[in-house]
Every structure is written in C-alpha cells, then in structure tokens.
Amino acid sequence: MPSRQDTPVKSTVVPFDPAEPPDRLKRLGHHDVLERWRGVDRSAHAPRIVAVVGDDEDWTAAALVTARPHTAYLKIVDAVGDVPAAVRAVVAHAHDRELAQVKWEGWTVTSEVAAAAGFAPLSPPLAQPEAASGPAAGHVRWLHDEAVDEPPYYAQTTHFTCGAVTALVAQAHAGRLPRESLDRPAELTLWRDATNFPACEPVGLGVAVRRAWPSSPVTVSLDTDRPVLLGHYPQDEQEWRAVLQETSRAEAGRVGVPIDSRHLPMTAIRSALGRREHVLLLVSLAEMQGFDVPHWVLCHGAVPGAVVIEDPWTNTAAGDTWVDAHLLPVPPPSLDAMSTISPDGFRGAVIIHGPERHTTLPPGQDG
Structure with missing residues (x-):
C-alpha cells in the first residue's frame, strides 16, 4: 500500500498564463503567492499549473512548476490549497515524465511540511550576487534510490568568474x-x-x-x-x-x-x-x-x-x-x-x- 505522501490524486496539468490565470486558481486564494508567480516572465522555463481536481471538478489545490529546458527535474515555486495533495500530484507528474527529481522553493513551505512530503533540505548558498533573488530555503526529492552527495552552492559574483x-x-x-x-x-x-x-x-x-x-x-x-x-x-x-x-x-x-x-x-x-x-x-x-x-x-x-x-x-x-x-x-x-x-x-x-x-x-x- 502506498504511503499517504504517495497516494494518487486526480490531477490536471495546464499552461500558466500570468496575464489570464484560471478562475479556479484565483478561488484558492493566496493572492500574494499569485502575485509572485506573475512577477517575472517565466515563459522560458515552461510554467505550468499542476492542479488537484475535486469531486465537483473544481480545483482543491494547485502548484506552479517550472524547469530549465533540456533538464531532468521539476521545480515547485509554491503550492496552494491542499498542499500535500498538490505536491503528490507534482511528484506523480514527474514520475510520468521519468524525471530525476522534484525541487521545492522555500517561499511559503516550512521544512516540516517539506520533510513530511519526502523532501530533504538543500544547503543554502554560501554567496550570491547582490542582484540575485531567490528563496532563503529550498528542498529536493530524488525520484530514485541513489544518493547524491551535496556540494556547497556558491553563485559567481561577476559575469566572468x-x-x-x-x-x-x-x-x-x-x-x-x-x-x-x-x-x-x-x-x-x-x-x-x-x-x-x-x-x-x-x-x-x-x-x-x-x-x-x-x-x-x-x-x-x-x-x-x-x-x-x-x-x-x-x-x-x-x-x-x-x-x-x-x-x-x-x-x-x-x-x-x-x-x-x-x-x-x-x-x-x-x-x-x-x-x-x-x-x-x-x-x-x-x-x-x-x-x-x-x-x-x-x-x-x-x-x-x-x-x-x-x-x-x-x-x-x-x-x-x-x-x-x-x-x-x-x-x-x-x-x-x-x-x-x-x-x-x-x-x-x-x-x-x-x-x-x-x-x-x-x-x-x-x-
């Protein structure tokens, strides 16, 4: 029997258009989160909404996911509504695509909630340029059994180093x-x-x-x-x-x-x-x-x-x-x-x- 964190949920995956977010997403609230999703042009990273569909076909949860092209991961920017269900839907979607991992930016999620969903904390950056923006925390869930030893993350502070x-x-x-x-x-x-x-x-x-x-x-x-x-x-x-x-x-x-x-x-x-x-x-x-x-x-x-x-x-x-x-x-x-x-x-x-x-x-x- 699958664990609760892996219990299948009914879900759908749709493109995210920041100019016209779906009404079903708006009804989940969290307007500050939605504003962050719309705050930058994520189109180069194929932004999509992974939504959990309830019995009445309305959405009970949703996550914004993106990824760099030609890579083998998905990144959850945030999840709203029934967050554990939304994350299960994202993990299932990543499995279906035979990806290597799912990451989760720590804008709104706590380390306890991330751990309960099977995610491990990422070590925060040792340095970043002053202009860089990003969450203070991040989390990763590998979709295989092999461990990857984590190096420190250090962002170059110039364009040429x-x-x-x-x-x-x-x-x-x-x-x-x-x-x-x-x-x-x-x-x-x-x-x-x-x-x-x-x-x-x-x-x-x-x-x-x-x-x-x-x-x-x-x-x-x-x-x-x-x-x-x-x-x-x-x-x-x-x-x-x-x-x-x-x-x-x-x-x-x-x-x-x-x-x-x-x-x-x-x-x-x-x-x-x-x-x-x-x-x-x-x-x-x-x-x-x-x-x-x-x-x-x-x-x-x-x-x-x-x-x-x-x-x-x-x-x-x-x-x-x-x-x-x-x-x-x-x-x-x-x-x-x-x-x-x-x-x-x-x-x-x-x-x-x-x-x-x-x-x-x-x-x-x-x-």
Whole structure:
C-alpha cells in the first residue's frame, strides 16, 4: 500500500498564463503567492499549473512548476490549497515524465511540511550576487534510490568568474578546501590566475587549478589545438589572447598538466564521476537559457538518466534561482549538445582527479 505522501490524486496539468490565470486558481486564494508567480516572465522555463481536481471538478489545490529546458527535474515555486495533495500530484507528474527529481522553493513551505512530503533540505548558498533573488530555503526529492552527495552552492559574483567558481566548489566538495574559504577573494584570486581576459579557457583553468592545489592531479580535455573562445573579438584582440593560450599550454607541460586532444564523450564523464572525480565542463547556455554564451559548470554526480551539475549562474529575469542551479540533473544527450561549443564543435573540460590516481581517456573510448 502506498504511503499517504504517495497516494494518487486526480490531477490536471495546464499552461500558466500570468496575464489570464484560471478562475479556479484565483478561488484558492493566496493572492500574494499569485502575485509572485506573475512577477517575472517565466515563459522560458515552461510554467505550468499542476492542479488537484475535486469531486465537483473544481480545483482543491494547485502548484506552479517550472524547469530549465533540456533538464531532468521539476521545480515547485509554491503550492496552494491542499498542499500535500498538490505536491503528490507534482511528484506523480514527474514520475510520468521519468524525471530525476522534484525541487521545492522555500517561499511559503516550512521544512516540516517539506520533510513530511519526502523532501530533504538543500544547503543554502554560501554567496550570491547582490542582484540575485531567490528563496532563503529550498528542498529536493530524488525520484530514485541513489544518493547524491551535496556540494556547497556558491553563485559567481561577476559575469566572468564561472570557471574559478566551479573549481573552488569542486575542491570544497572533495574536502580539499574548507567551505568557509569559498568567498569572493578566493573566487577572484583563482580567476586572476586562470583568465584569458575575461574568460577562462580550458588549459589556463587547468593550469591554475594545478598551481593552486599541487596535490590534485589534473587533466585538460580539449579536442582542438587552435585558440578557443576568441571568435567574438576583433582580430587584433584575438592575437594577443592567442599568445596567452599558447603560454598556458607551455605552462601545462612545466607543471604536469596533460592535455588530452581526443573528444571527451559522455561515457567518460560518467566514468570519472563514478570514480568520485570532478569534471569542470565548458558549455553553451543556449540550451538551458536561450543565449549562446560559453559558461563553466561542475559535473559532480550521476543518477539514472542524468548527470548532476552545479551551475554558478542563474537567470533572475526568468524566475531562475539557486534552487534550479544547485544539484541540477541534465540528461546525457542534452549535456552532450550543451558542451559542443560552436562554431568549431569542440569540447573543453578540466578533470580533477583524486590524489591517489591520475587517469586519461582509454585509447579509442567513444560515446
């Protein structure tokens, strides 16, 4: 017999149009909650109402759910009415879609109510930019039995320090950096050592990680020998940045950072995660956020059907918060597309190995 928190309920799923919210939703009250739902343009994250339908076909509960495109989760922004029933309906909807998890923003829900619905608390962010908006608390319910060890969440405080932040979070997650040391001076110091002005390209980032933590073996995976991330600069600015990238390659040889020029497949990333290694992966934000900007994320875990990442950046204008970006499951085909960087279709990554091993891709491995 299913537990009460999983007892099926009759439900429906409808798009949420902030300009014309359904009358059945308005009758549930909570006008302050509805105003929050309508306060930002969530259209890029496919906002939907999951509603519980009573015997008279009226709604007895409703939840607003959103999610970044090409990911494997649903996020409950709020639930109103019979909240436990609304959450059961959302979880059932997520199961039907074979997703990896449901998250719940802590705007109105207490930790006790979330726990009763099977949700675990998320550790709050260590830092966020002043302009970021989001709930003070968040909760997660995984839809499988495998545990995912939670790293700290730290949001980049500039538009260009994503690479440095992913490296710092990886080292904190691995126990090689105290969590209290994750702060803005550490973020900017590592960025300054890794930057190609202002971005961090894979070789420079790998070298900076190796210099900062000499006991952490690092492999850079980059399947092109040309300078990268320079196409949007004028020719004269490309030239001096290219010189810096060549300097980084020379430095990689001096400090013992191998550069693997083979394509890094998703199977190799999952294998590295299975060895409890960390993969700093260069992606484009086109799939998840709608604009083709290169960006670093941290791959740190895997569950059935998804790689779990930390994204240090959120799109506040779309209602995107740290709850979306933290413990974010992405299906391997989606991550494969995100990390194929245009226009050359290259893939860049920095693999941070454990101190006891240092491995590269087996010859001929593909996926």
